[in-house]
Amino acid sequence: MKNNEYPENREWKQKAFGMPKLPSGDIGQDKVLYYILKMVKDGKSANTMLNIEGSNSTATLGRMCEWIRPIGLVNKEKQVWTLTELGEMVLERQDSCFSTAVFCSTIVFMGEILFYLQEPKNTQELLKIAEEYHLNWKTNSEIHNRIKWFRDVDMVRFEEYKLEYSLTQKGQEFLQQIEITMPSETEEEPDETLLETLLPMSEWASALKPATTEKKRMAIGYMPGKTADACITISAYLQLMNQSISIEEIREYSKVNYQIAVSSSNMFLSFLEKIGFVDRISKNMYVTSELGNTWLEKQSPVDLIACLDARYLFVYELLAELRKEPKNAKTLSIIAKVSYGFDRESIEETRKRLILLSAAKLIYSVTNDKYGLTARGEKLLDTFGIVAKESIKSFEIKKEENAGDCYNDSCESLITELRLSSKDSYNPNRFEKAIRAAFDFIGYDATWLGGSGKTDVLIKARTAPKLSYAVAVDAKSTQSGNVTEDQIDFDTLKDHRKLHHADYSAIVGCSFRGERLLNRCKEHKVALIDVDTLEQLIRNQVEIPLTGEDYKKIFEQTGIVDISVLDEARNRTERYGLLVDAIVGCLVNESKDEVTEGILTSREIYRTVRDDERFSINPNLDEIEDILKFLASPLIGCVGKNKDGYYAIGSLNEVAKKFQFYAKSCKRTS
Structure with missing residues (x-):
């Protein structure tokens, strides 16, 4: 019998993909979770370092909150972390069974591990079962992260002589009180639009004239309620504003019906104005526009997508990217930044688009983290002649290939691969090869070395040997995107520089964090090049080509490099x-x-x-x-x-x- 005190199981597709990487120290992950929640409740700064006995973790409270936010325990409002109602319950109870039930109801393949451990199994057997749930994990880390929690709360034991895991009595009893999802329940739903002969879009929506790319916006912004219910929410507001109404009345309606603050109400009202659904007729008065009233007649999700595309970036183009192959939100957010005008990578904005496109049945979920195009989505692209940019290619760069030639016409593929691989920590070779291609593109003689005892990439300026210089480049790919001081071995960097007779050392990563890291780099004469900077160097080289002698000024710096030294x-x-x-x-x-x-x-x-x-x-x-x-x-x-x-x-x-x-x-x- 399911324990009615435990949270309801989320739908599989709505569950979090990864297990939070909580340190355990000497007290166990469950106690660490309560410690984190207590710090949030006490209003501690996000920059506060955790002090966990027996753990050498350097993660901040803010980092921990980012990891547990998908579970629904904390929220971030105006840059301040607060506990949700569920987070308050977990902290108040401090009950390992209740906390585990929260994890099992919100994280994929959590409680399911307990179900399959009714018979002892090793890590590889569990990884194989995960594939039946369309979880194509390349390493054992996600399995180990989940097992670590279960062991800390005494639900799973490890039989070392067999290298197998099995349930304890507590685990057996807990399993009987939770809901389990079977592989058959995670199978993709058939495309409901396969039999459609026409695109269900109104004639007026098809005729909308989109703004120029320069005038389109990136941020759709806040929406009350669930994004998937956007049509219902928008309809309610437009009907409210059918006759002119004051902003105070709109805010009161928002507070009563959606329990949202004034700032959130203002943001949604701003969205309705920007999409063209409402008109501001005086300083404090609003009314539904002609376009808003036209959309209200059918309240069609597909018509809403047409209105969004007319005013916002990366809507129809997102569909075009999915036409090439299914992609996840992370990949799409990088492509949006590199090729479609986003000023930064924003998974949040990409996910809003994915949810709205799913509601319009233009895309569907292929796996729990990848989306594909429906037949309706195909018809829309054909109707408007939308074609994706050549922004990402699968490539394996060999030493003898001329990477510069591959990307002379367009550097978007290279930049996209750099951004994707910089966070692919399970496949470090991928980032190293992308870095080699980047420096080859810029004009260096770049060689991918990798392997134990060697630098990842060695680059040399293409000039006379007496005038040339070499740089030992170390690649740091991290899933979070942040490279910190504890991830860098400065003695090894020094050895690499000596081994390869290099004049300079550099580290390339997605981004760098921590004052101590900058100080160590200055001490050891190491240049830090983040992906944003490397992208700008690539784009600048396309616009105004420079020589290796010019770029020498980059590597003469220590810490995070400043490319303004190239301005002259x-x-x-x-x-x-x-x-x-x-x-x-x-x-x-x-x-x-x-x-x-x-x-x-x-x-x-x-x-x-x-x-x-x-x-x-x-x-x-x-x-x-x-x-x-x-x-x-x-x-x-x-x-x-x-x-x-x-x-x-x-x-x-x-x-x-x-x-x-x-x-x-x-x-x-x-």
Whole structure:
């Protein structure tokens, strides 16, 4: 019989995927959980370090709260962590059975482990069973994390001589009081839209003119109630505002019906205004707009998606990404940042879109963390001709491949792979290879080494041996994305630098945290390059290419690098490009003049070019004469010279084609 005091089992798809990584120390994970909840209740700062006897964990209270939030024990409002009603209950009871019941009701393959341990099993056998639940874990860590909890609360024992786990008497009794999900209950639902012949979208919704990408917004923002019930919630508010109504009345309605604060009510009202469903007719008065009333007639989830796409980024494009292959929210949030205008990675915003698209039956859940496209979603893409960008490719880079060539036309694939692999801690080689490809793209001779006793990636500037320099690059992939001081062995970095005769050491990770880490890096002369910075270097190289000698300034730094040290070189290169354009443009325009007959001296060109508004500092005569000699050389040959001065040979377009030809020739021989 299920214990009625225990929380209701969430639907399998709504359960948390990972087990919180709670330290146990000498007291056990259950006691640590109560300790964390007590700190939250007492209002301790999120930056407070946990002091757990027998544990060397350096995690902060904020980090712990992030890990347990999916279970529903804590919430974060205005940057402050608070206990939920369930969290209050767990803290008040401090009962290991109740706490375990909370975990089993909110985390996949938790109580199910107890069910299968009615007969002793080892880790590999449990991992195999997890596959039946579509949990394709690559390592044993998720199994071990769950077993650790059960052992700490005396529900599972380990028979060391057999390397098997089995239930204790307490575990047997607890198992009888909880609900268990069987593999057959997790099977994907069939696509309900397979038999549809037409896309169920209103004609007015199909005809909506979307805003330009630059004007579309990223954040959909807050919605009262469940996001899946968005149509019901929006409908209720639009009917409330059918006639003009004050903001105070809207806030009161929100408080009574959704128990939300003024700030949350304001955010939702802002969303309704931005999507075009309500009009603000005075400082404090609102009314449902013409578009809002039109949508109200059917209250169609598909029509709502059309309205969202018209005003927000990455809606139809998300469907296009899923058309290529099923993806999870994490992957999609990275793609949204790299290729579709998001200013940051936001799993939260991506999940909102996934929930709304699921409610419209445009996508479906393939596994508990991946989504695929329905037949209805396919029809929508075909109707509007939406095609995904070539933003992510599966690649295994070998040493002899020229990674730069692979991404010359588009660097999005490389950046996306960098971001994904930086958090794939189970597969560190993946991040190392992506880093090798990144530095190869930038222009280095980059070699992936890896393995025990070696640096992960060795990069060398492509120049004369006497002038070249080498950097031993260490890759740090972490599931959380944060690299801290305790994850870095500075003595090993020093050994790598000596072994490879490297001039500099660098660490590449998703992001870096902790003042102690920065101090140690300065002490050991190590540069830190986060993924955001590496992405910017890649994009900058596409826009204005620099040399290895220019990039040397990056590795001469310690701690988190500042790429503004490259501004001088970038400005110089950009200036030369503008000078070429200005000088050739001046001579081409002069070709039509009957008096000069298209021939100008360097001084005459100077007088014209100096007034070009594109130059913050006026070009000098020496610069102009250097550029003229270059353009008049046999190599370029787009400017001619005689005793009277210089003249154009061909148009600007012909000059550009010649530069492109030489660029292609360099690629073929590199």
